[in-house]
Amino acid sequence: MAQNYYEELGVTRDATPDEIKKSYRKLARKYHPDVSKEADAEAKMQAINVAYDTLSNPEKKTEYDQMLDHPQGFSGFGQGTPGGAGFDGGQFYQQGHASDFSGFEDLFGRFGAGFGGSNQQYQRQTRSYRGEDQHASIEVDLEVAYHGTTQNLTLQIPTLNAYGEPEVQRKTLQVKIPKGMKEGQQIRLNGQGQAGINGGENGDLYIEIQYKDTDRIHVEGVDVYYTIDVAPWEAALGKNIEVMTPSGRLNVNLPKNARTGQQLRLKDKGIPNKTPGNLYLVLNIVLPEAQTEQQQQAYETLAQAFASFKPRG
Template sequence: MPKNHYEVLGITRDATPDQIKKAYRKLARKFHPDVSKEADAEIKMQAINVAYDTLSNEEKKAEYDFELDHPEAFYQPGANTGTDGFDNANFYGQGFNQQGYSGFSGFEDLFGRFGSGFGGENYQYQKQQRQQRSYRGEDQHASIEVDVAIAYHGSTQQITLQIPTLNAFGEPEVQRKTLQVKIPKGMKEGQQIRLAGQGQTGMNDGKNGDLYIEIHYKDSDKIRVEGADIYYTINVAPWEAALGQNIETSTPEGTKVQVNLPKNAKTGQQLRLKGKGIPCKTPGHLFLVLNIVYPAAQNEHEQQAYQAFAEAFSAFKPRNA
């Protein structure tokens, strides 16, 4: 049985806009054809994009929920339905006679029966008026992941997106679009770039909508970005941590800094470098997260060194610490 848009995103109908966005991001990172190894990744990504385009738009979501709540008005058993159960063939055909709706003759009659609020007797006139008017294309949204170094230096990236849109017949489809995107330095995690006129195409000579690209930075075992702050894990030797030595370390910016470790520093301890995070209007901070690593004893001399270390700290009981 085809999945509806909520099932595609793995959410419930009472999901908040933020939950919808988070679900989309998670699936986009998993099934984007540029990173996914699954054979049907592109097909799944198309369904994910269409689902998000519908559920992230308040008006589209309301219309879609109405369709789900009134399947008898949109669905006919045995018909050629779409992924959400909507009967495209019969909806625009000669009605729902197999279900007993003998008075229906298609799209106009269906909405005419609902009364003047949906057009009623004025439907044909309103339809003609709509056909003569120009409509601006809808704004569209996409997200990309980039290396954190771009936050410090900026970059121009060529990206390929799969964007839900409408074709010349007003039918939904997924468009593959390749763009050159200039990412300025100082972009915070989750901040958007607006590309004017790159959204959905306008109708009847209407202006195109805009495309908003949301920037996300790639997480790794060493780097995590929160807003304008960056958490960067660095390895330190046991004696550096114990003695509080001065060390040199690289930064996500690609530079070197000198850092004084506190004596008896521990794994997980954070050192804040004020204003060394993402260089936006109010610069973020760079947090160095300490990770103490121990060298392997690979020869007799090194084993003796560890033995001497153990004897020097014979009173230390790590399981009791």
């Protein structure tokens, strides 16, 4: 046998399917005629295609391994046969009758070879492969969740170049982000992933949406947590207050004697997903500074009114 498929792909016989695939992709990027500077790139690309076509198919691989274990049954191919070759993709022929090789036609047929008489050509079949999918994550303002947007995004995506080397690829894409996307949800951009091999279609690019946290707002799925400031008397008396929320301007009734850290749930006012989230108002009671004599007197009056209050137990 003139060429061993495992040697062609640079793997051992006990290599896993993933290892075989990984090695093939690395070699394909190195020898692809569109990018390779190697003098024998086209021939090498055809050879590794033939090797991968066999080793990536469990049935073909089993038969090929049997052939490797019993080379004497194939001695007419590439070993002592004039002009002969085995699985190296060249021509092979026999002297005598086709019946001398009876029993092997089906095997070679499965490997993609033409067979059936003298001076037959081994037919290479170049396979195409879909490019890998890629993933990226971006942060956007929460208002995008409520209104949607279309914006240009420049992404830095880890990938492999045509020579199989890791690199960071910069892509500027116009992306439409629909309203209602929950935290962690993905947008799929068809054909924007890694390039295909041998004319195969490109992979897809998946962009995961994350919302920017601030000291006031954070998002969990479709629920929004928004911290608002309230005055002591608003909290104590249970006042109706107006609040500008991510969902818009709302009137909210505070419960009497509300406390800092208490949460008020506004149903369906979170991210307007197919299943809307809730908006949780997290109360933060803010004490005004006593800057004037009148304001200081107001605190004195308050202290007398709550003489029994012991803030430290």
